[in-house]
Amino acid sequence: AVLTQSPLSLPVTLGQPASISCRSSQSLVHSDGNTHLNWLHQRPGHPPRRLIYKISNRESGVPDRFSGAGSGTDFTLEISRVEAEDVGVYYCMEGIYWRFGQGTKLEIK
């Protein structure tokens, strides 16, 4: 499956919402019945950190302003109110075959 993210660049005003789309070229529903779609966040000079797993499950310590949704081939990461610490690149990732989207760079306007 090829994962296509949009937009690739996302300038956002502090306190405003942000949304990133991830579309797959084929369904990501695995034979185990789960959809292993993750969202990762990477700051410059750091390894990626998983924020969301299985579409909508937040990792421990991830603020509840982050939410994931979707099914099948279409997925979305939403940030309800962007904070300064949210800058960086966001990747969607299929967790069985380790396919990545191209990344979306979020910056503060």
Next chain:
Amino acid sequence: EVQLVESGGGLVQPGGSLRLSCVDSGFTFSSYWMNWVRQAPGKGLEWVASIKVDGSEKYYMDSVRGRFSISRDNARNSLYLQMNRLRVEDTAMYYCARDSSVVGGSVWGQGTMVRVSS
């Protein structure tokens, strides 16, 4: 806290070889598929190779198949990537990582940098 620590990167000439290592500080290394992921400077994440818990299955991206070899030693909690016939386009930060669909199930190392240049 589980940590993955990579080593073995460096500067190598085209056609040369390097062996990357990744040590898991936890106690459950042998329970997980392990993976190598790379990131060229200024670029996105790219899966390189995966290995099953017991080493019986290995998978590679097309451009490294036949040149790279992934292996593991569960007794040493270690993952390896033998890289031969290196090319300029293999220049990247190489991360070892694992991912399971439970809270805290994603672990990435800090990465080791590989530079292929004459």
